[in-house]
Amino acid sequence: MKKDLIKIIIAxxxxxxxxxxxYENEWINNAIFIISYIIVGLEIIIKAVRNIIKGxxxxxxxxxxxATIGAFFIGEFPEAVAVMLFYQIGELFQSYAVxxxxxxxxxxxxxxxxxANVYRNGKEEKINPDxxxxxxxxxxxxGEKIPLDGIILEGKxxxxxxxxxxxxxxxxxxxxxxxxxxxxxxxxxxxxxxxxKYGEGTVSKILNLVENASNxxxxxxxxxxxxxxxxxxxxxxxxxxxAVLPPLLVPNQSFSDWIYRALSFLVxxxxxxxxxxxxxxxxxxxxxxSKMGILIKGSNYLEALSNVxxxxxxxxxxxxxxxFEVQKVNAVGISEEELLKLAAYSEYYSNHxxxxxxxxxxxxxxxxxxxxxxxxxxxLGISARIGxxxxxxxxxxxxxxxxxxxxxxxxxxxxxYVATEKRYVGYIVIADKIxxxxxxxxxxxxxxxxxxxxxxxxxxxxxxxxxxxxxGLDKVYTELLPDGKVEKVEELLKTKSEKGKLAFVGDGIxxxxxxxxxxxxxxxxxxxxxxxxxxxxxxxxxxxPSKIVKAIKLSKKTMRIVKENIVFAISVKxxxxxxxxxxxxTMWEAVFADVGVxxxxxxxxxxxxxxxxxI
Numbered sequence: 335m336k337k338d339l340i341k342i343i344i345a346x347x348x349x350x351x352x353x354x355x356x357y358e359n360e361w362i363n364n365a366i367f368i369i370s371y372i373i374v375g376l377e378i379i380i381k382a383v384r385n386i387i388k389g390x391x392x393x394x395x396x397x398x399x400x401a402t403i404g405a406f407f408i409g410e411f412p413e414a415v416a417v418m419l420f421y422q423i424g425e426l427f428q429s430y431a432v433x434x435x436x437x438x439x440x441x442x443x444x445x446x447x448x449x450a451n452v453y454r455n456g457k458e459e460k461i462n463p464d465x466x467x468x469x470x471x472x473x474x475x476x477g478e479k480i481p482l483d484g485i486i487l488e489g490k491x492x493x494x495x496x497x498x499x500x501x502x503x504x505x506x507x508x509x510x511x512x513x514x515x516x517x518x519x520x521x522x523x524x525x526x527x528x529x530x531k532y533g534e535g536t537v538s539k540i541l542n543l544v545e546n547a548s549n550x551x552x553x554x555x556x557x558x559x560x561x562x563x564x565x566x567x568x569x570x571x572x573x574x575x576x577a578v579l580p581p582l583l584v585p586n587q588s589f590s591d592w593i594y595r596a597l598s599f600l601v602x603x604x605x606x607x608x609x610x611x612x613x614x615x616x617x618x619x620x621x622x623x624s625k626m627g628i629l630i631k632g633s634n635y636l637e638a639l640s641n642v643x644x645x646x647x648x649x650x651x652x653x654x655x656x657x658f659e660v661q662k663v664n665a666v667g668i669s670e671e672e673l674l675k676l677a678a679y680s681e682y683y684s685n686h687x688x689x690x691x692x693x694x695x696x697x698x699x700x701x702x703x704x705x706x707x708x709x710x711x712x713x714l715g716i717s718a719r720i721g722x723x724x725x726x727x728x729x730x731x732x733x734x735x736x737x738x739x740x741x742x743x744x745x746x747x748x749x750x751y752v753a754t755e756k757r758y759v760g761y762i763v764i765a766d767k768i769x770x771x772x773x774x775x776x777x778x779x780x781x782x783x784x785x786x787x788x789x790x791x792x793x794x795x796x797x798x799x800x801x802x803x804x805x806g807l808d809k810v811y812t813e814l815l816p817d818g819k820v821e822k823v824e825e826l827l828k829t830k831s832e833k834g835k836l837a838f839v840g841d842g843i844x845x846x847x848x849x850x851x852x853x854x855x856x857x858x859x860x861x862x863x864x865x866x867x868x869x870x871x872x873x874x875x876x877x878x879p880s881k882i883v884k885a886i887k888l889s890k891k892t893m894r895i896v897k898e899n900i901v902f903a904i905s906v907k908x909x910x911x912x913x914x915x916x917x918x919x920t921m922w923e924a925v926f927a928d929v930g931v932x933x934x935x936x937x938x939x940x941x942x943x944x945x946x947x948x949i
Contacts (some may be wrong), residue, residue, distance in 0.1 A: 338422065338425070338426050338429070339426060341374055341422070342374060342419065342422055342423060342426060344373055345374035345419055345422075346370075346372040346762070347369045347760045348366050348367075348370035348373070349367070349370045349412075349415050349416070349419060351366065351637070352366040352367050352370065352412075352710065353412060355697075364411050367411040367412065367414070367415050368406075368411070369517075370415050370419070371402070371406075371415045371418055371477045372396075373899075374415075374418050374419050374422050374734045375398075375399075375402060375418035375422070377421075378395050378398050378418065378421070379395075379399050381395040382395035382396045382398075382399040382688055382859075384888065392547040392651065396599070396651070397420060397566070397600050397603060398408070398417065398421050400597075400600055400695055401542045401597045401598075401600040401601045402414040402415075402417050402418050403923065404593060404596075404597040404600075405417065405594075407593075408594055408597075408919065409590075409594055409721040409825075410594060411528060412796060413920075413922070414920040416921070416925055417601055417924070417925055419783060419920060420925045420928075420929040420930075421738070421925075421928065421929050422557050422750070423629050423929065423933075426707045427932075427933050427936055430897070431449070435728050435851055441633070442477050445464050446489060447479045447480070447481035447482075447515065448479075448756055449461065449462065449463065449481065450462070450463045450465075450466050450472050450482060451472055451473040451474065451478075451480040452466055452469070452470055452471070452472050452473075452643060453471040453472070453473060454470070454526070458473060458496060461871075463482055463497075463515075463532040464531075464532045464533070465494070466481070466482055466528055466529070466531075467531070468528055468529060468530065468531060469527065469528065470527075471487060471525055471527055471528075472484070472523055472832055473523065473524070473526075473527070474523070474524050474526060474529060474692070475519065476520065476521050476944045477518070477519065477520075478515045478520065478524070479515075479516065479517070479518055479519075480513050480514070480515050480516065480518070480519060480699060481515055481713070482513075482515050482526070482531075482532055483513065483515050483528070483529055483530040484512075484513060484526040484527050484528045484529045485510065485511070485512050485525055485526065485529060486507055486508065486509050486510065486511045486513060486524050486525070487509065487525045487527050488509060488524065488525040489508075489509070489517050489522055489523055489524035489525055490506075490507070490508045491506075491507050491508075491518060491520065491521055491522035491716075492506055492507070492520040492521055492522070492651065493506075493507050493513065493520065493523050494503040494504045494518040495514070495517050499549050500583070501584065501657040501880065501895065504520055505727045512529075513526060515532075529640040536727065537718075543702070547859060548574070549778060550712040551838075556566070556730070559627075562580045564710070564748070565603075566603060569603035570600065570603070571604070572599065573596040573597075573599040573600050573705075574594060574596070576599055576915060577589070577592050577593045577596035577597075577705075578592075578597040580592050582681045584912055589658040589752050590600065590649070590677060591917070594853050594933055595914055595915060595919070597667055597921065598919070598921045598923075598924040599911060599914055599915065599924075601921060601924040601925060601928050602907055602910050602911050602914060602924045602927040602928055603907075603911070608852045609937040611899045611903070611932070611935035611936050611938065612896055612899060612900070612939075613633075614631035614675070614894045614936060614939040614940075615892055615895050615942055616636055616637070616892060616896070617633070618892075618939060618940065618942040619633070619888055619889070619891075619942045620633065620636060620894035621635050621750055622888055622942055623636070623884075623885060623888055624930070626829055626881065626884055626888075627874065627875040627881065628872065628873070628874055628881055628884065628885050629873040629875065630871070630872050630885070631870075631871050631872065632871070635854055635871040635872060636888075636892060637836070637870070637889065637892075638835050638854050638888050638889075638891060639837070639854060639870075639885055639886050639888075639889035639890075640886070640889040640890045640892070640893045641833055641834055642784060642834075642836075642837045642854065642886055643783070643784060643785045643830060643831060643834045643835065643836075644784070644787075644826060644829075644830055644834065644835075644837070645721045645779055645784050645786070645787050645788070645832035645836075645837050645839065645882070646787045646788045646789070646790060646823060646836065646837070646838045646848075646852070646880070647787070647788070647790070647838075647839045647840075648659075648751055648790060648791065648819075648839065648840035648845050648848075649766075649790075649791035649793055649798060649801060650766060650791065650793065650839040650840060650841075651791055651858060651877075652839050652840055652858055652879065653662050653768060653769060653772045653789065653805065653879060654766040654767060654768050654769060654801065654809065654839050655766060655767045655768075655769055656766060656770075656841070657687075657691075657766065658687045658688055658690070658691040658696035658748070658764050658765070658948075659691055659694075659695070659764065659765070659766075660674075660692060660694075660745055660762060660763070660764055660765045660768070660769050661764065662676045662745060662762070662763035663695075663760070663762050663763075664743070664761050664762075664763075665759065665760040666741070666758060666759055666760045667757070667759055667760075668759050668760070670760075672763070673752060673760045673762070674695055674696045675696060675698075676690070676700075676720060676723070676725050676727070676754065676759070676805055677692045677699060677727055677750065677752055677762055678692050678693045678695075678696035678753055679692055679704060679705055679715065679718070679720045680708060680716050680725050680727075681727070681729045682700050682708065682718060683708055684710070684716070687694070688748060688750070688764050691764050692720075692750075692764070694757070694760065697781075704720055704721045705718070705719075705720060706719035706720065706721070707719040707720075711728065711732065711733070712726045714731055714732040714735065715727050715728015715729060715732045715750070716728060716934060718805060719946045720909075723755060724754065724755055724756075725752065725753070725874075726749065726751075726753045726754075727739070727751070727752050727753075728751065729749070729750070729751065730742065730749075730750070730751065730949050733751050733753065733758070735770075736753070736756065737756075737912040738756055739751045739758060739763075740753070740758040741758070741761075743761050743763065745765075745798060746765060746800035746820050747763045747764055747765030747797065748763070748765065749762075749763055749764075749783050750759055750764065757885050763897065766797075766826055768801060768804065768805070769879060771878050771879060771880040772879050773805055773806075773821055774880050775804075775806075775878075775879035775880040775883055776805050776806055776807065776879075776881060778880065779883055779886075780889065780891075781880070782883060782884075782886050783833075786808050786809070786826075786871070787807050787808050788807065788808055788809045788810070788811070788826065788841075789801065789802055789809070789810045789811070790810075790811050790814055790818075790819045790822055790823075790848075791804075791810070791811070791812055791813075791814065792812075792813060792815065793812060793813070794812065794813065795813060796810040797812075797820065798810050798811075798812035798813075799812065800877065804858070815848060816848075818846075819845070819847075819848045820847050820851060822849055823836070823838060823848050823851060823852060824851065827851075827852075828852065835854055836852055836853045836854070837852060837853065837854040837855075837857055837882070838852035838856065839841060839856040839857075839879070839882060840853075840855075840856075840857060841857060841858035841877070846855075848863075849870045849871075849921075854871050854872060855870040855872070855880060856870060856871070856872045856874060856885075857870030857872070857873050857874070860879040864874055872885060887893040888942070890941060891941075892942050894939055895939060895941060898938060899938055899939065900929070900934040902934070902935065902938075903935055904932050907931065909929075910923055910924060910926075910927035
């Protein structure tokens with residue numbers, strides 16, 4: 335860009351000098367114009383010749399070359415230089431715009447790790463991340479990128495996840511915490527057990543998604559490509575007729591006048607504004623989304639998001655956290671702390687998610703010596719001897735089987751009743767917690783003209799309906815197996831309008847088939863299964879449902895800009911083409927209709943890069 339800028343500055347100085355200073359010998363001025371033209375236009379002429387040899391005749395290089403050389407032949411030296419000079423200024427502006435869009439996406443490339451510190455044979459070795467095997471231990475020091483996905487074995491730190499999730503707040507991480515490659519270790523040395531090879535890790539997948547995104551074109555981009563393919567040669571043919579037929583058919587008409595009009599016609603015909611600004615808008619949209627922690631796999635999906643009228647959610651891990659937590663402790667005759675202690679000690683040897691949630695809620699060290707005996711009662715719960723007490727913890731049937739009188743709980747979730755020495759002492763409610771921003775996401779989706787919001791879940795009817803009621807969903811289908819989800823989505827696809835799109839949002843392995851058949855598959859990428867991320871068209875790296883609304887808003891903004899550019903560029907070009915054909919406008923207006931419109935369209939397209947600030 336610096337080299338091109340220097341050329342433009344030198345050519346501009348010569349051009350302005352030749353216009354300002356008039357020599358008696360006109361050829362001195364013309365010679366300066368020609369030198370200015372060669373400085374700024376030689377590269378374009380060479381490109382045009384090369385493309386003609388390759389069979390690519392009707393491109394912008396050909397149009398600019400023919401129009402400017404033609405202008406020299408009819409003695410319009412200033413116009414010839416001006417066309418090429420302003421065209422190159424437009425190209426420089428385009429290069430800047432594309433470079434800015436690329437940088438917004440390429441910032442993701444900063445997450446690519448250069449090396450991994452592997453602990454082998456009692457020594458630390460610095461090697462390529464590709465060479466690290468699953469199960470090996472890597473050491474990550476403060477300021478280094480985490481090179482591979484894994485679990486922290488030793489150490490405590492704070493992680494900068496901004497490159498992956500778009501979140502500015504660092505995350506605390508300690509032993510047992512699952513970490514993703516691409517995060518930056520801010521403080522503390524940590525040892526990580528590698529769980530995925532580099533090629534299967536988060537960094538590798540994100541880079542592949544971004545690099546392949548431009549291969550999937552939106553309908554608007556395909557339209558512009560086809561439009562330019564037929565539009566440009568048609569205008570060239572009209573220009574030839576415009577240069578030749580009027581002087582031959584109409585009396586007292588000069589060839590030079592009509593050739594000038596035809597050359598101006600060629601300058602205007604260049605479809606640069608459309609060919610540049612439309613892909614740039616989509617490219618910028620994908621870049622803007624990546625800044626927010628949203629990965630869109632192609633401009634076709636970015637375009638489709640603007641037409642979403644039905645959103646179908648999975649429940650666990652999508653609208654809810656997918657983590658069991660103690661929601662309520664109701665003690666009878668003993669303290670809540672004592673009730674939790676009895677439950678935690680009884681569940682000491684269990685690795686079930688429910689048992690883990692109780693032990694986490696208790697939050698204290700368990701004295702193993704007090705756990706005398708535990709026995710799992712299939713379909714009922716657990717029988718345990720804790721110190722001097724016999725404890726029963728489980729469902730209603732367990733209480734009834736032991737003829738223990740208890741107060742039935744009607745709360746939604748998994749209810750564990752607790753009894754000691756055949757005496758009921760209370761209950762604990764454990765449930766999957768709804769994500770903090772799920773309710774906001776549903777409200778915002780409705781504001782953005784989403785007509786139907788539906789939830790599909792394999793969970794029990796009472797739990798599914800309770801979540802649906804709390805979030806204000808339109809419909810909920812419960813107790814569904816993976817094939818049942820596919821069946822329901824296929825039914826919903828038949829009910830949507832012709833232009834409307836159905837988006838399915840999920841995170842589990844069982845969601846992959848539904849993500850694949852939906853118009854737009856959206857996966858939760860932070861905790862989501864690999865198969866779901868592979869099958870999805872859009873990946874939300876922060877696992878926040880509200881990011882779906884941001885993706886839809888960004889899509890609508892991108893499409894609005896695309897439509898503005900199409901209407902503006904075509905309208906101005908048609909208007910100036912007609913004015914030139916009738917001799918009302920000159921080549922100066924033609925330059926505006928080409929370069930000016932391109933610059934305005936590019937500036938408009940760049941607005942989408944500021945998506946994070948404006949959405």
